[in-house]
Amino acid sequence: MNLFNVITLFPNLIDEWKNTGIISQAIKNNIIEINSVNLRDYGTGSYKQVDDAPYGGGPGMVLMPEPLDNAINSTNVNINVFLTPSGAELDESLISELLEFESINLICGRYEGFDQRILDLHSDYEVSVGKSVVSGGEVPAMYLLEALIRRIPDVLGNPESLxxxxxxxxxxxxxxxxxxxxxxxxxxxxxxxxxxxxxxxxxxxxxxxxx
Ligand SMILES: C[S@@+](CC[C@H](N)C(=O)[O-])C[C@H]1O[C@@H](n2cnc3c(N)ncnc32)[C@H](O)[C@@H]1O
CATH class of the missing domain: 1.10.1270.20 (tRNA(m1g37)methyltransferase, domain 2)
Incomplete structure (x- = not known):
């Protein structure tokens, strides 16, 4: 069974998507497991803070390292994949590479992105889904998972589709x-x-x- 954890500030997006099409079928058939991990649960202080202003100034907020570090350390997986617009561009050969791993964390950014130190500490892969910037890593994570999961044996009704x-x-x-x-x-x-x-x-x- 392949395990995918999606670390996100919007777990409801992932939970809704999990109930659709071949993804929900693959979960029902015990081929895959997908868990959303709510980054907010690992926020600091009584406000469960997850972001702060960038050192050196500049627009927007940056995801703090500690909540992400704790969220990642609460899981037990083979690799951590961060969704970043500047990462390796996703294609079928990268999908083949990622399919070698049975358990993967997908880590979704928001705002101005990740404090660099969380990437330095935990990143095995940085993956981009294309040369445009969206507001969060959730849609890229779902895109990546859709591309990965359909290639896992027995997920598609007819393997000839591949x-x-x-x-x-x-x-x-x-x-x-x-x-x-x-x-x-x-x-x-x-x-x-x-x-x-x-x-x-x-x-x-x-x-x-x-x-
Ligand atoms: C608004 S973006 C941050 C962009 C960042 N300031 C930059 O210029 O690289 C917020 C988050 O969306 C996700 N994201 C945006 N575009 C993406 C892409 N093309 N591929 C993968 N993730 C993306 C990342 O997780 C990123 O941390």
């Missing part, structure tokens, strides 16, 4: 169609309706595009 998928062998998947055969003057290619499996396979192969 074959020929976009990015496999630097190709873009062939176009797909469903009913009706004609929609607003646009028709499904004849070959897909022919029942000739050899021709259909050829068509699919010929319609994989290079990236």
């Amino acid at each position: 074959i020929n998928e976009t990015f496999t062998d630097n190709k873009v998947d062939y176009p797909v169609y469903t009913r009706p055969e004609k929609y607003k003057n646009l028709e499904v290619p004849d070959v897909l309706l022919s029942g000739n499996h050899q021709k259909i396979d050829e068509w699919k192969k010929n319609n994989l595009k290079d990236i």
Whole structure:
């Protein structure tokens, strides 16, 4: 069973998402476990403070090291993955690398991000989901988990879904169609309706595009 802990100030986002689609199915089938860890529970003082103004001035607040340190130390996992916009850009080869680990903490930033010392202490990977900045690490963490979890054996109903998928062998998947055969003057290619499996396979192969 693969274990994923998501350390976040917004555990409700993760808990809601956990109940959807293949993620909830994989949890029900005991293939994965996902826990949200509420960073606020590890805040300091009676206000459960988790952030403070940056040394040297500047806009926004910075996540303090101590609450994150305590939240991370409350878990027992193989690796800590921090979501940062400047991290290694996520792609299928990084997903393959991360799939080597059975238990992972995903640590979500907010505001101006993490005090550098928490990265120095605990970071095994910094991962970015793309060259744009969003307001928090939760959506990037869910994106990363969706990409990881669908590649764990037995998660997808049909494992063939992973074959020929976009990015496999630097190709873009062939176009797909469903009913009706004609929609607003646009028709499904004849070959897909022919029942000739050899021709259909050829068509699919010929319609994989290079990236
Ligand atoms: C507003 S961002 C902080 C940006 C930071 N000041 C900077 O310029 O690098 C707050 C948090 O959102 C998350 N985040 C934002 N964009 C991301 C991206 N492209 N990939 C992964 N995480 C991201 C990170 O966890 C980050 O700590």
